[in-house]
């Protein structure tokens with residue numbers, strides 16, 4: 056939590072105003088932030104200086120791992136975060152690849168589970184990684200990447216947290232997640248939860264112990280219309296201690312994640328938080 060607040064404060068103190076053409080808004084921006092989450096000791100990095108809707112963040116991650124490509128699929132498992140990008144962005148609405156209401160196109164999990172090869176076959180990146188880690192193999196290329204420049208024009212948004220690299224030292228699993236662009240008040244609140252949960256889940260289903268998760272962010276920003284709430288409200292609050300994430304131990308395989316897992320299989324204990332803050336969202 057302290058590292059999150061330190062990043063917010065750094066943006067407020069040292070950020071540079073940058074015009075963003077896609078959203079038509081200015082963002083206060085810094086370059087490069089490195090966050091570390093202690094998954095080994097279950098220090099769940101949930102924001103405590105406002106109420107965090109962590110279940111939606113885990114649902115979003117679950118949708119990525121399942122290869123979802125439609126905002127209705129995300130809604131069905133308890134996540135509303137893709138409605139606006141799928142249905143309210145004019146550039147995507149005009150895009151001939153958009154297949155209709157709620158379609159997100161070839162983003163995130165589509166690339167992770169069904170990366171299209173030139174010969175017509177597909178690559179399931181996640182399955183290869185799970186199979187290797189289960190056998191104790193780290194070939195130094197256990198990389199799940201959603202970043203496919205050849206298909207950017209076929210999706211509603213380029214992936215922000217785009218590459219997850221897994222590493223094994225003995226039977227301890229590490230994760231390094233790379234993010235090119237980060238909406239710190241809204242997106243990072245979710246992304247921290249996702250990096251932590253991804254390592255915890257992958258360790259659990261591959262029979263390894265979780266170690267640390269490293270989250271590397273390139274462009275970290277606060278949109279102009281979010282700044283007063285962050286500077287004057289959220290940053291004035293004193294954080295509480297980290298809660299813990301409890302994952303149903305019956306989740307034992309990738310197939311479990313794909314088939315029966317729901318948000319009821321995740322629980323947070325010891326979550327003390329301040330009042331909610333509703334930040335404006337930019338499409």
Ligand SMILES: Nc1nc(=O)c2c([nH]1)NC[C@@H]1CN(c3ccc(C(=O)N[C@@H](CCC(=O)O)C(=O)O)cc3)CN21
Nearest residue numbers: 108111136137140238241242244245332333336337338
């Ligand atoms: N401008 C922008 N920021 C983002 O963080 C973002 C995008 N766009 N587009 C793609 C996804 C969607 N994400 C989102 C979208 C909405 C919320 C959001 O509204 N969160 C609220 C409440 C969520 C709820 O009630 O479930 C929050 O207070 O955190 C968070 C992340 C993250 N990503």
Ligand SMILES: O=c1ccn([C@H]2C[C@H](O)[C@@H](COP(=O)(O)O)O2)c(=O)[nH]1
Nearest residue numbers: 077213215216236237238242243246
């Ligand atoms: O997981 C996510 C997804 C998106 N974001 C934010 C970062 C930016 O504010 C926008 C994406 O805009 P681009 O113009 O494509 O950079 O969404 C996030 O923080 N986390």
